Amino acid sequence: xxxxxxxxxxxxxxxxxxxxxxxxxxxxxxxxxxxxxxxxxxxxxxxxxxxxxxxxxxxxxxxxxxxxxxxxxxxxxxxxxxxxxxxxxxxxxxxxxxxxxxxxxxxxxxxxxxxxxxxxxxxxxxxxxxxxxxxxxxxxxxxxxxxxxxxxxxxxxxxxxxxxxxxxxxxxxxxxxxxxxxxxxxxxxxxxxxxxxxxxxxxxxxxxxxxxxxxxxxxxxxxxxxxxxxxxxxxxxxxxxxxxxxxxxxxxxxx
Numbered sequence: 001x002x003x004x005x006x007x008x009x010x011x012x013x014x015x016x017x018x019x020x021x022x023x024x025x026x027x028x029x030x031x032x033x034x035x036x037x038x039x040x041x042x043x044x045x046x047x048x049x050x051x052x053x054x055x056x057x058x059x060x061x062x063x064x065x066x067x068x069x070x071x072x073x074x075x076x077x078x079x080x081x082x083x084x085x086x087x088x089x090x091x092x093x094x095x096x097x098x099x100x101x102x103x104x105x106x107x108x109x110x111x112x113x114x115x116x117x118x119x120x121x122x123x124x125x126x127x128x129x130x131x132x133x134x135x136x137x138x139x140x141x142x143x144x145x146x147x148x149x150x151x152x153x154x155x156x157x158x159x160x161x162x163x164x165x166x167x168x169x170x171x172x173x174x175x176x177x178x179x180x181x182x183x184x185x186x187x188x189x190x191x192x193x194x195x196x197x198x199x200x201x202x203x204x205x206x207x208x209x210x211x212x213x214x215x216x217x218x219x220x221x222x223x224x225x226x227x228x229x230x231x232x233x234x235x236x237x238x239x240x241x242x243x244x245x246x247x248x249x250x251x252x253x254x255x
Contacts, residue, residue: 015053019045029092039239066179071100085110103188116232119185146231196222201230
């Protein structure tokens, strides 16, 4: 999945799109490149219309860089595309954006899938990146995302290193991380009416298993599936297992 080749640009929106059928919108996290969703995108675009918008993490005005404004951006994107009901799939911060959108526009959402989502609790970066010039320090930070550190590839580490050493980007990342912690969804979540699938890594240290269990308890029509030997980005670390769980659930949910 080449981002450069297939990224569409329309006004303020950049996105990938492929396939026909019910609309699946994939929402990436704070350090989420669109390539994180490659196996999912390739697999599901055979049967669904799969769309991956680039969230404007680094381009919103500094003072309005928060979860609520990302949800407003998603609303503008869905309206721009003229979609009817959509199916949202969010990882990490992307899950949080999906939750805010669902609470404000429930009529637009057919189903919701959360994996390693913030919205209740996440083990964020603490005070930021005290040693951001140290690439090995950044490598360790990236490796924490996964159960198996081999997934912290040089490409991923370089991308993260470049991002946190860009002052404007770093300020926005910390602003978004703080906004995610402030914007707790515990009171809104029980009002969700759409079916919700939770796919969680058993060894997720950023949004640990108790977070998944709390989501499951609070969300009325939810189903929780665990993936073992898996950290915070299940769709990257165990794509086949992730896709199987999602495919089975969508087949029975979207009838």
